[in-house]
Amino acid sequence: MSNLINTLDQFEQCIGKALSYVRRSCEQDGKTNPGLLDQHQQVVSDLAVSTAELQCSRHYLDYASSRGDIEQKLSNCFAAESLHNIRNRLARHPQDYGLEMTDVDALDLGACEGLLSASNLEALGRLIVSSNGDLGDRGLDEEKLLMADTFRQFADKVVKPLAEDIHRKDLIIPDEILDGVRELGCFGLSVPQRYGGLLPDDREDSLGMIVVTEELSRGSLGGAGSLITRPEIMARALLEGGTEEQKQHWLPRIAVGKPLCAIAITEPDFGSDVASMRLKATPTEDGWLLNGAKSWCTFAGKSEVLLTLARTDPDLSLGHRGLSLFMVEKPAFDGEEFEVCQDSGGKMSGQAIATLGYRGMHSFQLFFDDFFVPASHMIGEGQGLGKGFYFTMRGFMGGRIQTAARACGVMQAAFEAGLSYAVDRKVFGKPVADYQLSLVKFARMAMYLGASRQFTYAVGRMMDDGGGQMEASLVKLLACKLSEWTSREAMQIHGGMGYAEETAASRYWLDARVLSIFEGTEETLALKVVGRSLVEQAG
Numbered sequence: 001m002s003n004l005i006n007t008l009d010q011f012e013q014c015i016g017k018a019l020s021y022v023r024r025s026c027e028q029d030g031k032t033n034p035g036l037l038d039q040h041q042q043v044v045s046d047l048a049v050s051t052a053e054l055q056c057s058r059h060y061l062d063y064a065s066s067r068g069d070i071e072q073k074l075s076n077c078f079a080a081e082s083l084h085n086i087r088n089r090l091a092r093h094p095q096d097y098g099l100e101m102t103d104v105d106a107l108d109l110g111a112c113e114g115l116l117s118a119s120n121l122e123a124l125g126r127l128i129v130s131s132n133g134d135l136g137d138r139g140l141d142e143e144k145l146l147m148a149d150t151f152r153q154f155a156d157k158v159v160k161p162l163a164e165d166i167h168r169k170d171l172i173i174p175d176e177i178l179d180g181v182r183e184l185g186c187f188g189l190s191v192p193q194r195y196g197g198l199l200p201d202d203r204e205d206s207l208g209m210i211v212v213t214e215e216l217s218r219g220s221l222g223g224a225g226s227l228i229t230r231p232e233i234m235a236r237a238l239l240e241g242g243t244e245e246q247k248q249h250w251l252p253r254i255a256v257g258k259p260l261c262a263i264a265i266t267e268p269d270f271g272s273d274v275a276s277m278r279l280k281a282t283p284t285e286d287g288w289l290l291n292g293a294k295s296w297c298t299f300a301g302k303s304e305v306l307l308t309l310a311r312t313d314p315d316l317s318l319g320h321r322g323l324s325l326f327m328v329e330k331p332a333f334d335g336e337e338f339e340v341c342q343d344s345g346g347k348m349s350g351q352a353i354a355t356l357g358y359r360g361m362h363s364f365q366l367f368f369d370d371f372f373v374p375a376s377h378m379i380g381e382g383q384g385l386g387k388g389f390y391f392t393m394r395g396f397m398g399g400r401i402q403t404a405a406r407a408c409g410v411m412q413a414a415f416e417a418g419l420s421y422a423v424d425r426k427v428f429g430k431p432v433a434d435y436q437l438s439l440v441k442f443a444r445m446a447m448y449l450g451a452s453r454q455f456t457y458a459v460g461r462m463m464d465d466g467g468g469q470m471e472a473s474l475v476k477l478l479a480c481k482l483s484e485w486t487s488r489e490a491m492q493i494h495g496g497m498g499y500a501e502e503t504a505a506s507r508y509w510l511d512a513r514v515l516s517i518f519e520g521t522e523e524t525l526a527l528k529v530v531g532r533s534l535v536e537q538a539g
């Protein structure tokens with residue numbers, strides 16, 4: 001393993017050299033020029049993904065170093081594969097990265113020798129199949145293991161039996177799930193105890209929220225696993241920018257899941273470009289009138305409060321400094337469309353957008369027409385004017401690590417489904433799981449799942465120590481990509497049945513597909529969030 005660590009160090013230096021090259025190429029007056037940086041998009045994206053793979057490998061190896069045989073084998077193979085991926089990327093055209101072919105040739109893969117051979121991966125796959133998918137120690141303390149166990153049971157008993165119906169009939173999440181999640185205290189995981197939640201007052205506890213999200217997402221991404229994302233984003237935004245009175249009012253309610261809440265940031269014309277949002281908020285007596293549209297507001301029907309980003313200053317040249325954040329109240333609706341009419345004549349209407357997967361919450365297109373919001377509902381009130389963008393970003397940081405946890409949950413479900421089908425299904429006289437090609441797939445699925453999970457936990461711990469901002473985006477970027485591959489292969493292992501609606505495998509794949517689109521698209525994270533800060537930090 002120490003050889004692999006040395007190799008990671010060597011690769012990291014090479015990536016650092018490439019980042020410095022990009023920085024030099026894009027520097028103007030001592031700053032990184034965004035226009036120039038855009039001319040290196042492919043390179044920046046490659047370097048961001050490579051950094052994610054390097055960091056993930058390091059955390060996985062570190063975790064495995066004090067654990068058993070299976071953890072060590074999986075982490076070694078994951079690191080070896082990451083190193084090969086990175087080298088292949090750089091070798092395509094080293095000059096793009098400011099490197100010479102000799103720099104790439106100097107990247108010594110000797111420590112990976114044999115790790116990715118067909119026979120080694122086959123043996124690893126056999127170990128995984130014979131242990132029924134056991135990836136070894138989860139790396140959690142007793143308290144978190146107990147949480148994981150409780151929510152795993154809830155997912156098995158309550159969520160899974162309803163998950164197929166929710167997906168195939170495009171139902172709204174039934175009360176059995178919502179009430180159960182409320183009773184288990186899920187909505188309070190990001191709310192400090194002093195405001196009625198479960199989060200300790202004196203420290204962060206991202207790991208609890210991560211573990212719960214993972215287990216619920218294993219049951220169903222849209223039917224349970226994404227329920228805590230909204231309160232997480234809303235609570236973080238309120239804690240960051242809310243007045244004490246707002247915190248006292250809203251947080252205890254969010255913590256018990258009454259009201260349910262939704263996040264309205266995206267608009268029909270702007271998604272990735274949050275700073276350009278246009279929904280107009282015009283001051284009026286005692287409050288604001290909202291006019292314009294939002295799109296993709298998930299769970300907007302059932303929710304009674306929408307965290308809504310609006311432009312409070314019409315001067316567009318202010319960009320993100322013209323935005324403020326509102327708690328917009330409305331009644332709950334179960335259906336796929338709704339309309340709210342205020343006595344003052346204001347109106348809000350919603351229409352669900354039909355989607356391929358991620359069903360259970362319905363994502364809405366919203367229209368606001370002179371919809372009145374009291375002044376007391378702007379986060380931070382007078383102090384929050386023009387700070388909506390910052391509060392939103394604070395909320396998103398929690399949303400990203402949570403999305404990595406959602407990816408782990410979907411991956412776990414797909415992996416389990418693929419494994420159990422392959423063991424039962426016989427082709428040409430023996431189980432699908434007995435063939436080398438399947439065994440190699442299971443080895444890869446196991447290492448992707450183990451690596452994503454341990455990276456997610458590691459970043460959760462970093463966030464609890466006050467850091468991890470960029471890493472939350474790194475792990476989201478990587479885990480979501482890996483969950484797509486894993487669910488694709490789980491579906492493939494099912495043959496024709498993988499394409500049938502009646503097997504859960506098709507749902508896992510459809511659900512996994514959305515993870516790289518929301519909470520920051522793969523491209524936005526790689527270029528704007530991770531890539532840019534890596535370039536700026538480069539020596």
Ligand SMILES: Cc1cc2nc3c(=O)[nH]c(=O)nc-3n(C[C@H](O)[C@H](O)[C@H](O)COP(=O)(O)OP(=O)(O)OC[C@H]3O[C@@H](n4cnc5c(N)ncnc54)[C@H](O)[C@@H]3O)c2cc1C
Nearest residue numbers: 263264265266270271272296297298363518519521523524
């Ligand atoms: C099922 C679902 C649920 C959602 N739920 C919510 C929700 O609850 N609340 C909410 O506010 N939003 C929600 N969203 C919206 C989601 O966050 C946005 O779809 C996402 O931010 C992308 O925005 P966009 O769709 O406008 O794509 P665009 O921003 O138009 O991007 C189009 C493509 O261009 C790429 N791109 C963007 N910028 C660049 C660049 N600089 N260089 C190169 N490529 C670039 C993008 O990565 C993407 O591939 C949801 C979306 C989906 C699909």
